[in-house]
Amino acid sequence: xxxxxxxxxxxxxxxxxxxxxxxxxxxxxxxxxxxxxxxxxxxxxxxxxxxxxxxxxxxxxxxxxxxxxxxxxxxxxxxxxxxxxxxxxxxxxxxxxxxxxxxxxxxxxxxxxxxxxxxxxxxxxxxxxxxxxxxxxxxxxxxxxxxxxxxxxxxxxxxxxxxxxxxxxxxxxxxxxxxxxxxxxxxxxxxxxxxxxxxxxxxxxxxxxxxxxxxxxxxxxxxxxxxxxxxxxxxxxxxxxxxx
Amino acid sequence: xxxxxxxxxxxxxxxxxxxxxxxxxxxxxxxxxxxxxxxxxxxxxxxxxxxxxxxxxxxxxxxxxxxxxxxxxxxxxxxxxxxxxxxxxxxxxxxxxxxxxxxxxxxxxxxxxxxxxxxxxxxxxxxxxxxxxxxxxxxxxxxxxxxxxxxxxxxxxxxxxxxxxxxxxxxxxxxxxxxxxxxxxxxxxxxxxxxxxxxxxxxxxxxxxxxxxxxxxxxxxxxxxxxxxxxxxxxxxxxxxxxxxxxxxxxxxxxxxxxxxxxxxxxxxxx
Numbered sequence: 003x004x005x006x007x008x009x010x011x012x013x014x015x016x017x018x019x020x021x022x023x024x025x026x027x028x029x030x031x032x033x034x035x036x037x038x039x040x041x042x043x044x045x046x047x048x049x050x051x052x053x054x055x056x057x058x059x060x061x062x063x064x065x066x067x068x069x070x071x072x073x074x075x076x077x078x079x080x081x082x083x084x085x086x087x088x089x090x091x092x093x094x095x096x097x098x099x100x101x102x103x104x105x106x107x108x109x110x111x112x113x114x115x116x117x118x119x120x121x122x123x124x125x126x127x128x129x130x131x132x133x134x135x136x137x138x139x140x141x142x143x144x145x146x147x148x149x150x151x152x153x154x155x156x157x158x159x160x161x162x163x164x165x166x167x168x169x170x171x172x173x174x175x176x177x178x179x180x181x182x183x184x185x186x187x188x189x190x191x192x193x194x195x196x197x198x199x200x201x202x203x204x205x206x207x208x209x210x211x212x213x214x215x216x217x218x219x220x221x222x223x224x225x226x227x228x229x230x231x232x233x234x235x236x237x238x239x240x241x242x243x244x245x246x
Numbered sequence: 247x248x249x250x251x252x253x254x255x256x257x258x259x260x261x262x263x264x265x266x267x268x269x270x271x272x273x274x275x276x277x278x279x280x281x282x283x284x285x286x287x288x289x290x291x292x293x294x295x296x297x298x299x300x301x302x303x304x305x306x307x308x309x310x311x312x313x314x315x316x317x318x319x320x321x322x323x324x325x326x327x328x329x330x331x332x333x334x335x336x337x338x339x340x341x342x343x344x345x346x347x348x349x350x351x352x353x354x355x356x357x358x359x360x361x362x363x364x365x366x367x368x369x370x371x372x373x374x375x376x377x378x379x380x381x382x383x384x385x386x387x388x389x390x391x392x393x394x395x396x397x398x399x400x401x402x403x404x405x406x407x408x409x410x411x412x413x414x415x416x417x418x419x420x421x422x423x424x425x426x427x428x429x430x431x432x433x434x435x436x437x438x439x440x441x442x443x444x445x446x447x448x449x450x451x452x453x454x455x456x457x458x459x460x461x462x463x464x465x466x467x468x469x470x471x472x473x474x475x476x477x478x479x480x481x482x483x484x485x486x487x488x489x490x491x492x493x494x495x496x497x498x499x500x501x502x503x504x505x506x507x508x509x510x511x512x513x514x515x516x517x
């Protein structure tokens with residue numbers, strides 16, 4: 003047992019203390035958080051816009067068509083573009099998207115973190131869009147009609163009646179998407195970014211021991227996800243208080 | 247929720263400990279067997295097949311290259327069947343050490359650090375670290391990475407992750423590198439070269455022979471005459487497996503004497 007403990011502490015020293023290797027992990031953790039944070043912002047922005055377009059089309063296309071005019075055609079084209087975006091993004095692996103962004107689309111950019119933020123943001127946007135659309139569609143139409151009958155216009159009805167209810171519905175799935183995203187960023191190493199996983203890999207490549215770096219990386223991801231889940235749980239409880 | 251987290255934490259600790267014991271068990275278990283390899287009759291070689299001409303995937307989809315052919319000859323001598331596993335370069339030594347692969351052969355340079363984790367056979371080839379730059383680049387030697395006052399210029403150097411090129415250049419300036427902030431590590435040498443072509447890095451430091459292949463297949467790149475370091479390639483074998491190490495060294499000596507090593511090398515490298 004004593005030898006085992008000694009081994010463990012030697013391994014710990016070799017992997018984290020020697021050559022200040024813990025700094026790689028810290029730097030990697032920072033990059034992972036930065037990429038996830040900004041990618042989430044981009045993802046939610048894209049998601050909201052697309053969800054509104056798609057749900058508006060789904061709910062109003064019939065009546066708009068009857069009424070005639072350009073409105074229907076504009077909405078139709080926008081809906082088709084969004085559909086194409088969803089198909090392409092959800093139909094291709096995110097690693098491939100990242101490599102395409104890095105080596106082809108942003109070929110002349112040297113800021114690889116920015117490239118990663120954009121690709122993960124665009125990727126996440128597709129999933130968030132469908133989450134939001136599902137949320138908007140699941141709010142009972144009677145709620146919308148009630149808002150309109152109170153004299154709210156379309157935007158106000160959305161803003162004060164539909165979206166708050168939708169938010170509560172989508173929160174668990176949205177949290178899920180964030181959890182997926184933070185772990186998905188672990189492929190950023192493919193384009194030379196030192197994220198958390200890459201930091202662990204770099205340590206592994208220098209100390210040739212797998213256990214410590216990999217477990218450390220796993221624990222850090224787990225800790226972030228557990229913490230985040232707790233915060234969302236709190237928020238959900240707070241939101242539920244309006245149910246009574 | 248709280249209970250759940252607690253249970254999760256306990257589960258995690260149990261799994262981790264189990265892993266640790268399992269890895270210890272694997273090492274001791276192997277020594278008892280008579281076979282000098284992990285699976286009887288098989289020689290499992292770990293490599294990273296994006297390192298021409300030492301190892302790469304040929305047009306026919308099969309592994310090819312100097313290391314692959316030499317390993318084939320060694321396996322033949324030992325009466326074993328060669329099985330090749332293509333993995334990340336950085337995982338090879340860990341895998342050999344952990345008893346996952348019999349040998350690691352990937353144009354691998356003998357270094358003191360690596361010797362702590364694996365045994366190396368006699369060297370079967372030598373390589374140098376070369377610097378690849380775009381044609382017409384200001385960089386003409388390693389010294390050009392630095393300003394006159396000795397500080398590192400605002401440049402990025404691309405390398406293949408965990409190779410000696412990476413480890414040397416990522417080191418601090420005092421230790422002969424340029425510091426990790428000026429290095430971008432890619433998964434394969436090819437990715438690093440693609441980044442150089444796109445202008446994302448100013449130079450790539452990689453072993454000389456792959457460098458030649460990369461430069462030949464990408465226009466507008468050139469290898470500097472000034473080399474970075476010289477080194478010896480050898481086969482990595484588990485520290486506890488002295489029998490296999492000896493067998494490989496004997497096979498290598500015989501093959502060298504028969505002129506077969508030179509034949510294989512000559513087939514891929516012509517100066």
